[in-house]
Amino acid sequence: MEKVLGVGGVFFKARDPKALAAWYREHLGVPVEPGQTYGAFESTGAGEQTVWSSFPAETAYFGPGPAPFMVNYRVRNLDAILSQLRAAGAQVDEKVEDYDYGRFGWATDPEGNRFELWEPRSHEKT
Numbered sequence: 001m002e003k004v005l006g007v008g009g010v011f012f013k014a015r016d017p018k019a020l021a022a023w024y025r026e027h028l029g030v031p032v033e034p035g036q037t038y039g040a041f042e043s044t045g046a047g048e049q050t051v052w053s054s055f056p057a058e059t060a061y062f063g064p065g066p067a068p069f070m071v072n073y074r075v076r077n078l079d080a081i082l083s084q085l086r087a088a089g090a091q092v093d094e095k096v097e098d099y100d101y102g103r104f105g106w107a108t109d110p111e112g113n114r115f116e117l118w119e120p121r122s123h124e125k126t
Contacts, residue, residue: 001084002075002076002077002080002081002084003075003081004073004074004075004081004117005073005074005075005076006043006048006050006073006074007050007071007072007073007074008049008050008051008072008073008074008116008118008120009050009051009052009053009071009072009116009118010050010051010052010053010069010071010072011051011053011054011055011061011062011069011070011071011072011116012053012054012055012068012069012070013054013055013056013057013059013062013068013069014054014055014056014057015057017037017054017055017056018035018036018037018054020054021036021037021038021039021054022034024052024054025039030052031052032052037053037054037055038051038052038053038054039051039052039053040052048074048120048122051072062114063106063108063114065108065112065113065114066112067112067113067114070113070114070115070116071115071116072115072116072117072118073115073116073117073118074118074119074120075117075118075119076119077119078096078103078104078105078117078118078119079096081105081117082096082105082107082117085107090107090108090109090110091107091108092105092106092107092108093105093106093107100121101120101121102118102119102120102121103118103119104116104117104118104119105117
């Protein structure tokens with residue numbers, strides 16, 4: 001059975017994403033560059049990061065549900081875990097996106113919370 005390897009990121013909606021990111025940087029030390037809405041923590045694993053990001057309140061990126069957040073999970077084999085979720089009857093987006101830093105897919109849990117699955121390039125199948 002495929003399983004998640006850890007949390008790859010936490011994303012949430014904000015009325016003013018840049019101002020909120022600046023607040024987190026100033027008061028909690030979240031590694032967000034001035035003027036940006038996201039940053040990344042270096043994780044304990046080899047080259048792994050956990051991304052922190054604020055999104056506009058009206059974003060559609062989190063899907064149609066009312067959740068003000070979305071969790072990104074790191075996985076070893078995106079195709080396998082998406083197939084596993086489909087076989088279990090989960091709502092899985094058909095689209096998969098591929099970037100230099102990894103591949104992404106999305107699904108929704110039984111309570112309507114959309115989540116993102118990320119296969120970083122460092123975990124490419126051999």
